[in-house]
Amino acid sequence: MDLYSLDPTKFVKPGFGVCCRVSATIHSKQASTTDDVRHFRILFISRALCHTDWLMIHSVLKTSRFLNPHREALGLTSVVGDFVCHLALSSMKQINSKVDSSLCTLAPSKEPSIADSVSASGNGTISSMSVQSTPEIEKKFVHHVYDAIAPHFSATRFAKWPKVSSFLSSLPLGSLLLDAGCGNGKYLGLNQDCSFIGCDISPSLIKICSDRGHEVLVADAVNLPYRTGFGDAAISIAVLHHLSTENRRRKAIEELVRVVKKGGHVLITVWAVEQEDTTLITKWTPLPEKYVEEWVGPGSPRARTPSPLPLESIPESEESSTGENIKVCSETNVYRDLEEEKHIKNQQEYFVPWHLPYHRAEISGASAHALAAGLATKDDRKGAVVYNRYYHVFSEGELESLTTGINNARIVDQFFDKSNWCIILEKTA
């Protein structure tokens, strides 16, 4: 792929978003006769080589994203390729990159040069920002999936969990309850005497809530756009297990505590490693070691205790649960069995399949897109498009340990129920 035609006037900047429009010519293998000219939106720019007036561009998005620069669209975006291309751009010095209050603007400027302004920025914002920036694994295997399966997911999610219901009905008359990661909103409005505000990162799920008349918004549970102490209580039901680093899980809890008033309660539930239905786990795909390290990072408990066992020895497909599983085990020696057991116990990072029936998949173009991008597979036998959802299942005591650094909350209750770990916190100051 060649990139050229870099007219500086094609650099545009709507709001604070960085949008560089570049014409690219693709020498398509399929269509060798005609070059396909497309526009791309540049997503990642590093300052490598910028002292030589070269910019390194790591990935670009298709023009559709550019024309529709909303977050919803980005969730469905596929990266065209992780190629590195060099833009020979003598006028690059006109483009100033400025990091101010963590906002970036690429705009023509009087200020010196990229290298100068970039080196003057930073100021230790990296660590705090990286907690808030959504890792690829969550975008691809959580947000994208829920956007694609939203109607089907919602149609199958109506059972209200008694523990959550009793928490909600215990709230005093006139309470304001905040639901972070409300999904299809099945808990919103459950207590008629209270007011509910829900948020979720999936616009498709939020639309379902809104159509049902709930007060909702699109927001990230790791970075709630709420004033401190406004809510009377908060819940986060089956959300934290979709966050892929320990720091992000801890930040999400801190956010829940932050947004409730002093004395307010927070209920958090997450999937447990200890599943009551053990056959369920055999249908899950443990994440390969390299992905755990690459995506989840060294901060995760799993990555700290690497197992020497290769992935192939772990039952990873649904077929494995129907008997082939046993065969595999009988062929391995005792040592391997023990290692495998240990491995499964330590295993906390999984892909959990979601089967979207063909008749539902056809409704949304998202599935076709996902199949093309390799984010979903077809299972003709089941007549479904299979999506993988990323899960970090929680071990015993893990929720509690995440709250240890939070000084202004105490644990009111914690329990295991229906394969979930649950904790109720009270904000003390």
Added chain:
Amino acid sequence: MRLLTHNMLSSNIKGVVNGFPLRIEAEKVAEKSVEMNREFLKKMFQKVHWKAFVDASRAMGYTELPEKADSSMLNSDEFLNRFHHALLELHLEEGALVCPETGRRFPVNKGIPNMLLPQEEVLLSIIIC
């Protein structure tokens, strides 16, 4: 989006010191009547930032709220009706919420505010640093 929600929302852009209140750009406002809950209103009165609430209601075209309010006014049915109407019955259907510090616009479409920060903003600040 109700004004109750607006009164809670704050710009969550990293580095923003005071992201509250978000300025409302109203393109389309709807009214949906709901039953009044006095207890809820009395509780909410303690939380609501009154000036932000009055400014927001005016941005939505509703001018019946007094400039200043104190809890003794909660005994007045007329006041409660207006408070109730502005807090829970006015909906911003189309428009935007604007960060008071950065000017960043968060769109509101079909009554749903989108408070996500484009990943470019987050990612670039990491990568460029």
